[in-house]
Amino acid sequence: xxxxxxxxxxxxxxxxxxxxxxxxxxxxxxxxxxxxxxxxxxxxxxxxxxxxxxxxxxxxxxxxxxxxxxxxxxxxxxxxxxxxxxxxxxxxxxxxxxxxxxxxxxxxxxxxxxxxxxxxxxxxxxxxxxxxxxxxxxxxxxxxxxxxxxxxxxxxxxxxxxxxxxxxxxxxxxxxxxxxxxxxxxxxxxxxxxxxxxxxxxxxxxxxxxxxxxxxxxxxxxxxxxxxxxxxxxxxxxxxxxxxxxxxxxxxxxxxxxxxxxxxxxxxxxxxxxxxxxxxxxxxxxxxxxxxxxxxxxxxx
Amino acid sequence: xxxxxxxxxxxxxxxxxxxxxxxxxxxxxxxxxxxxxxxxxxxxxxxxxxxxxxxxxxxxxxxxxxxxxxxxxxxxxxxxxxxxxxxxxxxxxxxxxxxxxxxxxxxxxxxxxxxxxxxxxxxxxxxxxxxxxxxxxxxxxxxxxxxxxxxxxxxxxxxxxxxxxxxxxxxxxxxxxxxxxxxxxxxxxxxxxxxxxxxxxxxxxxxxxxxxxxxxxxxxxxxxxxxxxxxxxx
Numbered sequence: 001x002x003x004x005x006x007x008x009x010x011x012x013x014x015x016x017x018x019x020x021x022x023x024x025x026x027x028x029x030x031x032x033x034x035x036x037x038x039x040x041x042x043x044x045x046x047x048x049x050x051x052x053x054x055x056x057x058x059x060x061x062x063x064x065x066x067x068x069x070x071x072x073x074x075x076x077x078x079x080x081x082x083x084x085x086x087x088x089x090x091x092x093x094x095x096x097x098x099x100x101x102x103x104x105x106x107x108x109x110x111x112x113x114x115x116x117x118x119x120x121x122x123x124x125x126x127x128x129x130x131x132x133x134x135x136x137x138x139x140x141x142x143x144x145x146x147x148x149x150x151x152x153x154x155x156x157x158x159x160x161x162x163x164x165x166x167x168x169x170x171x172x173x174x175x176x177x178x179x180x181x182x183x184x185x186x187x188x189x190x191x192x193x194x195x196x197x198x199x200x201x202x203x204x205x206x207x208x209x210x211x212x213x214x215x216x217x218x219x220x221x222x223x224x225x226x227x228x229x230x231x232x233x234x235x236x237x238x239x240x241x242x243x244x245x246x247x248x249x250x251x252x253x254x255x256x257x258x259x260x261x262x263x264x265x266x267x268x269x270x271x272x273x274x275x276x277x278x279x280x281x282x283x284x285x286x287x288x289x290x291x292x293x294x295x296x297x298x299x300x301x
Numbered sequence: 302x303x304x305x306x307x308x309x310x311x312x313x314x315x316x317x318x319x320x321x322x323x324x325x326x327x328x329x330x331x332x333x334x335x336x337x338x339x340x341x342x343x344x345x346x347x348x349x350x351x352x353x354x355x356x357x358x359x360x361x362x363x364x365x366x367x368x369x370x371x372x373x374x375x376x377x378x379x380x381x382x383x384x385x386x387x388x389x390x391x392x393x394x395x396x397x398x399x400x401x402x403x404x405x406x407x408x409x410x411x412x413x414x415x416x417x418x419x420x421x422x423x424x425x426x427x428x429x430x431x432x433x434x435x436x437x438x439x440x441x442x443x444x445x446x447x448x449x450x451x452x453x454x455x456x457x458x459x460x461x462x463x464x465x466x467x468x469x470x471x472x473x474x475x476x477x478x479x480x481x482x483x484x485x486x487x488x489x490x491x492x493x494x495x496x497x498x499x500x501x502x503x504x505x506x507x508x509x510x511x512x513x514x515x516x517x518x519x520x521x522x523x524x525x526x527x528x529x530x531x532x533x534x535x
Contacts, residue, residue: 066384068418097416097483246467246477253440253481256414257489261441262496268400268409268426 022069023051026076033081042083042115050085051076057086057093064093067100075102082112106211113168113218121169122218124210125149129160135179144177161185164209166217178217180209188212191245304430304451304504309333309341311508311535313360316437318453318535321348322429325404328352328373329423329435329453331364335371338364349373350404355413355437356420357384365392376403378410380419397421405429413439416483431501437509440482441489448501453535454493456507456524457484458514466514484511487520494528505532 030047033039041047054076058064064072075093079102084090090108094101104112110122127133132150137143146165161182168176180188189196189212201208307319315333319326319341326348331338342349354362354377362385365375369391379394395401400409409424415438422436424446431450436442438455458480466472485493490507505528507520517534524532 097479098418246474249478250481257441257492260443261489262443262445262493264444265447266398266409266411266424266444267447268407268424 022073022076023055025073026051026080029077030080039081042111045083045085047080050080050087053085053087054079054093061093061095063095064100066098067095068098071099071101075100078102082108083115084108084111106214109215109218113221116221118171118173119168120171122166122214123169124164124166124214124217125151126161126206126209127151127163127165128155128157129162130155131162133163135165135177138174141174143174144179145174146177158205161205161209164213166210166213168217168221176217176221178213178220180213180216182209185209185212188216304433306453306506307341308535309337312510312512315360315363316509317364320406320425320433322405322427324348325350325406325427327403327406327425328368330354330361330437331368331375332358332360332362333364335364335367338368346371346373350406351376353377353403353408353410353423353425353435354381355422355435356415356417357381358417358438361438374403376401376408376410378419378421381417381421384418395421411444414441414443414483415439416479431503438484440484440486442493445493445497447498449497449499450501451504451506452494452502453506453508454490455485455509456487456490456515456520457509458511459487459516459520462514462516472513480514484509487515487523491523491527494524499528499530502528502530505530506535507532508535510534 027047030039058072079085079091082091082104084102084104086092088107089105090111091102091104094103113119113122127149128151130152132148133146134148135144135146138145146167163179163181164185165177165179168178170176185208186196189201189208196208305321307321309315309317309319310333311318316330317333317338318329320329326342327350328338329352331352331354339346351374352365352368354365354375356362356377357380362377362381365377365385365387366389368375369387369389372391374391374393376393376395378396382388382392382394395408395410397410397412400407402408405427407426410421411424413420413422413436417438420438422434422439422442425433425435427433432446432448433451433453434446434449435453436455437453463472463477463480463486467474467477505524507517507524510517510520521532521534
């Protein structure tokens with residue numbers, strides 16, 4: 001009995017040390033980014049609390065805990081940089097083999113989009129069959145404009161959803177509008193793991209339709225935004241994790257095969273060509289060395 | 302001399318092969334229970350010099366603990382042993398591109414591409430059979446090799462079969478996404494053979510065929526046509 005308690009204490013303190021190491025590492029990186037003016041947090045966002053809540057979530061997932069320390073730290077860093085917290089269901093963690101990745105829920109997508117420079121609000125509406133809906137395309141800038149959307153309360157019927165739209169309200173610029181009809185929405189659902197067949201899709205198709213159009217609008221927005229700060233990088237990494245479809249997975253695997261496969265000859269006696277690195281890895285190292293050398297020259301060495 | 306290979310298991314249910322030479326045996330993978338290995342060896346472990354393991358997934362590593370307990374040296378990456386929590390002086394960590402000897406076997410481990418921690422493939426040389434390449438659970442090989450006499454290679458699925466099953470909703474999406482980044486397809490195995498020196502090749506063993514996504518007759522036929530070498534399906 002005594003021994004059991006002892007083991008338990010040792011185990012718990014081991015987990016705490018691990019937690020402290022990983023979360024400290026993330027907090028230190030965050031402080032460095034903050035000091036450099038590269039990052040700002042929404043009001044009332046506490047990185048410490050978000051990390052605590054993320055760590056508690058990870059405790060319930062043995063697969064996640066087995067991921068590499070580096071990938072856990074990066075996923076947590078992506079979460080904090082985006083100002084997200086799992087406690088508000090804004091994000092969750094997915095394991096890909098030994099890699100932990102952060103994925104955003106659509107609540108999280110709305111929250112981070114609102115934090116981009118010049119964005120005031122993000123909202124979405126569902127269009128029902130009996131609604132009056134009209135839009136036009138502004139030929140000056142190619143943006144869509146909603147001219148009319150009249151909806152009677154009686155029109156609301158989950159069996160009669162014909163589309164959905166998302167409006168991103170911008171400061172001093174025309175609103176950005178994304179519209180999808182129901183076949184497009186269902187095609188987007190079909191890309192997900194449940195192919196649009198989850199209980200959520202069946203019970204709350206209106207919410208899932210809004211989610212699809214919000215994701216599409218915001219995704220386009222991140223990619224076309226000229227804001228190149230660390231926030232965008234973190235947003236895009238989490239978007240990637242969420243949007244990996246079967247086709248994406250196949251294409252990215254095949255790209256890697258084409259770049260790296262059967263490229264380095266090895267044998268017992270000799271050192272491998274390029275020290276066992278592929279041409280791409282070698283080029284990356286050379287580029288980095290050149291960059292460092294240039295930085296030293298600039299610094300006056 | 303030909304390769305004397307005993308196949309005790311070659312699927313996701315468990316992988317294990319006995320590489321026999323007149324006086325020495327090397328176990329390749331121990332993804333089946335020790336009892337089964339013992340049975341296939343007719344309980345004669347005298348010839349067994351050791352076991353090499355590619356990675357930590359249980360269909361390749363289940364028997365490590367039992368082998369080490371029976372004083373058999375097991376060689377794999379440090380990452381494999383750490384992941385499995387194996388601490389034994391019989392669990393010997395090896396590093397990619399650093400060769401080592403086990404009796405008359407000369408072994409060169411190299412890194413492969415699978416969703417496990419530090420997975421390895423092995424180039425094995427022995428006076429009795431020459432050079433054997435042993436590689437499983439990787440979606441491609443970064444390396445190529447000279448003067449191979451035998452190749453044991455995973456040929457898990459064919460893209461054509463997998464794509465057809467995906468269209469027909471017969472395959473789980475997350476399983477499929479993982480497959481592309483973790484296992485060798487027939488198409489990529491063919492690329493491997495096209496890129497390597499086959500001038501001394503005498504035999505091919507295709508391993509670890511998936512139950513639903515492969516066709517052993519077709520795989521054997523296609524590889525034989527491409528290489529002109531007798532191909533066995535494990």
